[in-house]
Amino acid sequence: MMHVGDVTETLAAEVGLRSDEEIVRLRQIVRDHAIAQGFSLVDQTKFVTAASELARNTLQYGGGGDARLSKLTNGVRVGLRLRFVDRGPGIADIERALRDGFTSGGGLGLGLGGARRLCDEFEIQSEPGKGTVVSITKWKLR
Amino acid sequence: MERIPILRMGNCLIVAIQVDMHDRLAIALQDDLTERIVKDKAKGVLIDISALDVVDSFIGRMISNTAAMATVLDAETVVVGMQPSVAITLVELGLTLSGVSTALNVEKGMALLQQRRR
Amino acid sequence: MDTPKGAALIEILSRHRDALLTEWLDQHLSIALRRGLTTEAEMREQFRSFLNVFTDALQRSDILDANRPEWEPVRAFLAEMSAHRARQGYTPVETATFVFSLKQPLYVRLRTELDDDPAALSEVSWNVNLLLDSLGLFTTEVFQRSRESIIARQQEELLELSTPVVQLWEGILALPLIGTLDSARTQVVMESLLQKIVETGAGIAIIDITGVPTVDTLVAQHLLKTVAAARLMGADCIISGIRPQIAQTIVHLGVDLTNVTTKSTLADAFTVALQRTGSSVLTPSATA
Known part of the structure; x- marks a missing residue:
């Protein structure tokens, strides 16, 4: 358990991301926890979709990595946080990578920016040559 | 390797996606569909996604691309049964599947395909 | 003690x-x-x-x-x-x-x-x-x-009360919006409309904004998102009840409604919806 400010974070699951099948597994785990936290169906779907986008990024551009899902409580609020860690080439220009349409892998380039729009909080740290850490958070409404 | 079954009904191909697809499976479906359109001389493709509770940008793109490829092969594509939560999420994601026809359910989708063919 | x-x-x-x-x-x-x-x-x-x-x-x-x-x-x-x-x-x-x-x-x-x-x-x-x-x-x-x-x-009850989705005709839904639209409310509106579309199998939904006092960029975007989501599911939306000053604001804000059917009154929208579903409205003068 970890306290940052008034937020208590408890690790709920850890999934390695090394193949397509593991993205599917992560989606299922995230869905189960979103249901357990009482998320509405739309919020479940948004968070699972964001997880799927970022998991694919980790796999395709980061050369695989790990996803850590934790449960959050802040007073009466509950939420979920998902952190993706890879040791890949990193992102040189984060601002540009967040823009819709940016892609280095031949896709539509909706991954990072899209995932950010689907969540309440979005954080990204990256160092060229060292890897990337992306963290997304969603709170249950009311 | 597992495959998603494609059914033929008249000159239409019908796919009901019932599993949470991983990316390779989605690509395999796209390959199979384009091949079957040619082999069966299909004029319509109906993709039922009512069982999918997540459609991310990859699967969304696969659907768009399949529809575009079908058009090139002279077949119409209609996507049916998208769940409301999935639709809201796709819009938020910025994916509107602009070139794809949609219908509420299989029945309406088939009617749409017949009507377009006439 | x-x-x-x-x-x-x-x-x-x-x-x-x-x-x-x-x-x-x-x-x-x-x-x-x-x-x-x-x-x-x-x-x-x-x-x-x-x-x-x-x-x-x-x-x-x-x-x-x-x-x-x-x-x-x-x-x-x-x-x-x-x-x-x-x-x-x-x-x-x-x-x-x-x-x-x-x-x-x-x-x-x-x-x-x-x-x-x-x-x-x-x-x-x-x-x-x-x-x-x-x-x-x-x-x-x-x-x-x-x-x-x-x-x-x-507030929750009000939110639910203020977003009634009504069925006007076989295959035609209407959502009369009243009051200010914010993000939270729009999400509820959107969800209840889309859910009702699934339940009734209605192919057309009319969103009537006669009772919405102001339309800013955010509200317009919310409306467009609802229309886009309904389209993904296979239903068409018509926006009605656009008052002159709202039409002006929409144009001034540069909101693109070209892909959306808009009508000035709910009655006009209903007529269009009936035509699209294959029904029509006959007035005595038309039949004479």
């Missing part, structure tokens, strides 16, 4: 119970009765129960501190009373007075009892004063919290 002063307090409370009760009622009853929400007998009973838990807690504690566990039953009693009063429409002052009205009768008794010991009198009075103050504040806090939860619940 086994100190002599504490014993004196307990002694006073039990010996003058009925007198305290009557005097307290004199002070408090006028307020409670004015509300017309209670009876004297009920008030008397409520205060009697309060005195019971209060004396009980007093006997079990060494320090007059309302935050200590011994006082939990008292707090629980007051919490229930405050929440009840919040629902009944009492004011916070009237609620806190339930506790504060005890001060004067109790102080009068203490003065008579400890007349010969001014030091003890002032100490006990001070402590009792602090205790009753914190209990009184506690009722206000609970009152406030109960009110907030009532407001939150009403």
